Amino acid sequence: xxxxxxxxxxxxxxxxxxxxxxxxxxxxxxxxxxxxxxxxxxxxxxxxxxxxxxxxxxxxxxxxxxxxxxxxxxxxxxxxxxxxxxxxxxxxxxxxxxxxxxxxxxxxxxxxxxxxxxxxxxxxxxxxxxxxxxxxxxxxxxxxxxxxxxxxxxxxxxxxxxxxxxxxxxxxxxxxxxxxxxxxxxxxxxxxxxxxxxx
Numbered sequence: 205x206x207x208x209x210x211x212x213x214x215x216x217x218x219x220x221x222x223x224x225x226x227x228x229x230x231x232x233x234x235x236x237x238x239x240x241x242x243x244x245x246x247x248x249x250x251x252x253x254x255x256x257x258x259x260x261x262x263x264x265x266x267x268x269x270x271x272x273x274x275x276x277x278x279x280x281x282x283x284x285x286x287x288x289x290x291x292x293x294x295x296x297x298x299x300x301x302x303x304x305x306x307x308x309x310x311x312x313x314x315x316x317x318x319x320x321x322x323x324x325x326x327x328x329x330x331x332x333x334x335x336x337x338x339x340x341x342x343x344x345x346x347x348x349x350x351x352x353x354x355x356x357x358x359x360x361x362x363x364x365x366x367x368x369x370x371x372x373x374x375x376x377x378x379x380x381x382x383x384x385x386x387x388x389x390x391x392x393x394x395x396x397x398x399x400x401x402x403x
Contacts (some may be wrong), residue, residue: 249281252372254399256286258293266397268372280313280329280364280374282397287336291347293393296383299314303337303344313351313362313376327364329376350380350388372399 236383256264258288266284273279285301287309294300306375311334315327364374378393 214328221241221309232331234377251402252399253402254264254372254397256284257396257398258286258289258393260372264289266399267402268374268397268399276317276318277314282313282325282374283308283310285309285311285395290349290378290393290395291336291338294347294389294391300338300340300345300383303339315364323368325366327366327374329362329364329374338383345384348382348385349378350391351378353375370393372401373397 218334249271252268252270254266254268255262256266262283266282266286268283269281271279291300291302299356313332314330316330317325317327320326329352332351334351336347336349338345338347352360360377360379361374362374364372366372374395374397375394376397378391378395380388380390382388
């Protein structure tokens with residue numbers, strides 16, 4: 205069983221490392237988006253299939269591919285993020301809706317990885333913005349989700365684990381969002397993805 209104390213300590217250590225790597229990773233974002241943004245999942249990556257949950261709702265099928273850049277850093281490429289439900293959470297009146305099928309969209313989150321005392325792999329996700337194409341009325345727009353935060357606390361950071369038994373769990377916090385580059389609106393939305401290795 206995963207020791208939560210180990211996870212909290214490792215998250216704080218990884219957060220400091222992630223901040224140090226953020227300057228370098230930002231320079232790689234454009235290249236990464238060009239390489240992966242419109243592609244299918246690569247067969248050379250470790251691919252996990254599972255389900256997403258948002259708050260009390262769950263059941264959305266998803267896929268996560270782990271692309272290691274070296275022994276301690278890499279990128280999660282996620283497909284099946286439940287965009288329609290996310291948009292509905294923020295705009296329950298239907299004034300903003302997703303512009304396309306949510307499963308076709310691939311989003312990326314860079315990470316730093318380490319191992320806990322029980323050999324569970326711990327992933328510290330770096331701050332990122334996931335852009336969701338939306339329709340505002342009948343006009344196209346973009347909903348930007350701010351994933352994680354720049355803080356050193358562990359309550360709003362996004363992280364994941366890969367247990368010895370092969371269960372991948374990602375805990376992703378949307379700390380704020382903005383519509384069409386407007387002001388940031390605070391958010392406490394928590395998403396969880398649980399999956400096992402694709403056979």
